Amino acid sequence: KKQGDLASGSLVHGFMYMWLYYLRGFNNFMLDIGSREPKLNHLIEMVLDYNLKLVNKWIEIGAEAIYFGDDLGTQKSLPISPADWRKYLKPCYRKIFGVCQDAGVYVYLHSDGHILEIIDDLIECGVNIINPQIRANGFEELAKFKGKICIHLDLDRQLFPFARPEEIKSHIQEAVNKLNSQEGGLMLHAECEPDVPLENIEAICQVLE
Known part of the structure; x- marks a missing residue:
C-alpha cells in the first residue's frame, strides 16, 4: 500500500461453489441440487458463514480489494442450470460481495469455464473485476x-x-x-x-x- 498498490486479501480458491462439492463429492452435490435435498441449505449456510468471517477479517485489517476464485463453469456450460445457480449460490455471492461493497472494497472474481449466463448476476452481486x-x-x-x-x-x-x-x-x-x-x-x-x-x-x- 505504501508503494501505491491496493492492499489486497484473498480467500482460498473455490471458496463457495467448489467447497460445497469438495465436502459432498461432485456427484453427490449434483444429486443434492437435482433432488432439492433439504440438508443442502444447512451446508451452504455453514460455508457462507465461514466465508463471511474471513471477509470481515480482511476488511478489519485494511484490505482495499479482495480476490475470490471459484470455477463456476465447464468448458461448454454451467454444470447446473442458471436457475439453480440463482436459487442456491447467487444469494451467497450477494451477501459476501455485499459486505465488500458496503466497506468500499473492490471485488475481483476469477472463474474458469463457461459463465456467460450468470455474468450479469455476478455484476449485480457486486463484482468489480472479472477474470474469465x-x-x-x-x-x-x-x-x-x-x-x-x-x-x-x-x-x-x-x-x-x-x-x-x-x-x-x-x-x-x-x-x-x-x-x-x-x-x-x-x-x-x-x-x-x-x-x-x-x-x-x-x-x-x-x-x-
Missing part, C-alpha cells in the same frame, strides 16, 4: 459486458504452444479491439507454460507493449 477464460466464453459474447465491468481476460493459453507468432498477435489485438472500454476497463493475462516456444513468448510481449 476466453476459450470457454468467446470474444463476441464477452463483448456484451464491456463497459459494465472491468474484464481481466485470461488469454488463450491453449493457443500459445502451437500457434504462429502472427496468430498470437492477432489473438491479443482482437481482445483489445473487442473488449477494451474506458467505462469498465480491460486487463490482459498471458500465462505461459514451459511448452510455449520462446518466439511465441516474444510475440506476446511485443504486442502487449
